[in-house]
Amino acid sequence: MEDSDGRVLCNGLIRDWVYWQLRHADSFTRLCEVLEILSPDAQEPLKPGEPTRVGLDDARDIPTLAMPYGLVPLTQASAGVRRVVSLGYLLVWAWEEHLRATKVLGEAPTDHIVLLIDEVEAHLHPRWQRLILPALLKVVQSLRPDVKVQIIAVTHSPLVLASMEPLFNTDEDALFMFDLVGSEVKVSKADWRPRGDANAWLTSEVFDLKEPRSVEAERAITEARAALKNPQLPIEEVKRIHNDLYRLLKDTDPFWPRWLARAEAAGIDP
Template structure:
C-alpha cells in the first residue's frame, strides 16, 4: 500500500505531497494539472518501473529535485528517496507480496507482481523482470518478450477457461458481474463463436439484452471494463501459481491505479463503477484488501462515493491552479447530495450546471435581482435571453418572474 508520495522540483508544481488513505483515493481537478503524472509516480514508487521516460527535473528549478515515497507491506515499511540526476544505489524492497495494477485511459494496462517480477538477492528483493506492460492488442491477443509467452491474452484464456469450466472462468464471471453496468445489462459470458472464415479462433461473447455480441465487436466501454476484469483474474491466477511454485504466501492486498475512471462509461455506469471496484477484489478472494488511487472528472463518480466514503479509509484530493502554480490539497469531505451540487462545488468550480449560454443569462439575471434601478430595456433583454436558453420548468424562473413583473414585463 502506498502511504505517502512527495515530489520536489519535478513535474507541474515545485512541490507536491500526498498522504494516501488505505482504501480509496480520488484525484480530481482541471486537465493538465498533473493528475496522471501523480499516477505515474505512484506506479514507479510501487514497482520501481518507469513505463516511458523517467520524470524530468523542472527547467526552472534551482534546488534539488527528488521523489520520495513510503510503502507499507504486511510486516514492514519501505522508504524510497530518489534524487533526479544522482546515481540511485539504494536497493528497492517492494511491499510484501503485493500486486499492483495500472489501468490507463487509452486501454493499456500494466501489472507488477512482487513474486513474478522480483527475485531474491540475499535477504532483499530487487527488480528482476520488468513489469508486464500491455498494449490493448497485447492484452487481447498475446504478450511476448524475448521469445517467451508471458500472457496468452484475453481471447485465448477466456475460451480455454470456459471450455474447461475451470475455476478462473468462475472467478471471471463473478468479476464481470461485479463490474456490470447494472442488473438490466449484466456482463454475462455467452458461448464462444467464430466471426470470420479468415480467423480460425473462437472469440468470447457476451449475452447482451439484444443478443450475443463477440467481444471484438463490443463497445469501447465494455472492452475497457472486460479488459480490466480479465487482467485482474489472470494476474490473480498467475500470482497464486507463482506463490505455490516458490513456496511463498499469497498476497493479501492489491493496489489499483485507474486513470479517468469514468472513461467511455454511460452516466448510469459511472454511478456504479467506483463501488464496483471496491467490491470486485472480493471476487478474487474474500480477505484480500484493495487500495484504489483513481483520477476522475465525473460528478456522478463523486456522488456515487457518498454512501461508502469513510474519512478514516478514504480521501479526496483536488488539483488547482493558484497564481500560476499547481496545488494539490486533501479536501474536507462533505456530501453534496447530487451530481449538480458537485458540479457547482469547489471541486469543479462551475457557476451553473447548465450550458455556457444559460450560465451567462442567469449570472446577468442574478445581478439584476440586486439592482432595482436597472433600466427596463436591460431587464427585458435579460428576460428574453433567459427565455431563449431556459425551459419553462427551470427552477430559476420563480426567482426571476417577480422581477420581470415588477418591471412591467409580461412573463
C-alpha cells in the same frame, strides 16, 4: 504479450477467456462472477456466451457476451463494454497469476491489493458511472474476502463522486484535486462532504462550474443575478435578460421564482 527477451508474460484476454471457458473451469467461474458484479444492471448482464468466429480471415475463437438482443462477439462490443470486460479480465488474470506464483515460491497470498485506474468513467453510460467504482471494490474484495484494498482512481465524473457518498470513510479515504496554477500543477486535498447529487458536485470547488447548465444558460443566469442586485438597471436591459432566460430555461427551472419578482417590477408580463 512478450517482454523484450521474448518471454510470454500474458496470453491476453481473447486467448485466456476461451482457454478458461473450455479447459479451466475455476478461472472461468471467477471471471463470470467478476463480470456479473461489474455489469451495468440486471437487464444487461455481462454474461459470457459460446465462443465464435467473426470472419474468414480470423482463425481465432472470439469470446461472446449473451446480451438481451443476441450474442455479441467481444471484439464488436461497445467501447464501454470492452473496457469494463478488459478490466475484469485483468483483475482475474493478475490474481490467478499471483496465486500460481505464491505456490511456486512457497509463500502465502497477499492480503493487500492496490488498484490504480485512470478515467474510471471512460466510455460508460451515466447509469454505469454510478455503479463502476463501488462494483470495483466488490470485485477486489471477492478475490479474497479479508483483503485490504486501496483503489486510486482518477475521474472527471460527478456521478462517480456521488456514487461514493454511501461508502466514503473520512478516516481511510481521501479526495485530491489537481489544478493548473500558472504553469504548474497543484495537488490539494479536498474536504469531503456528501453533496447529494451530481449537480451539487459540478458546482463545488472540485469541478468549479458556476452552473450545471449550458454555457449560454450560465451567462444568462449570471447576468440575471447581477440584475437582481441592481434596481437601477434600465428596463430594456431587464427585458433582454428576461428574454434570454425565457429562451434558455425550462418553465420549471428553480431559478424562475427568484427572477419573476424582478421582471414584474420592471413591468414585464411573465
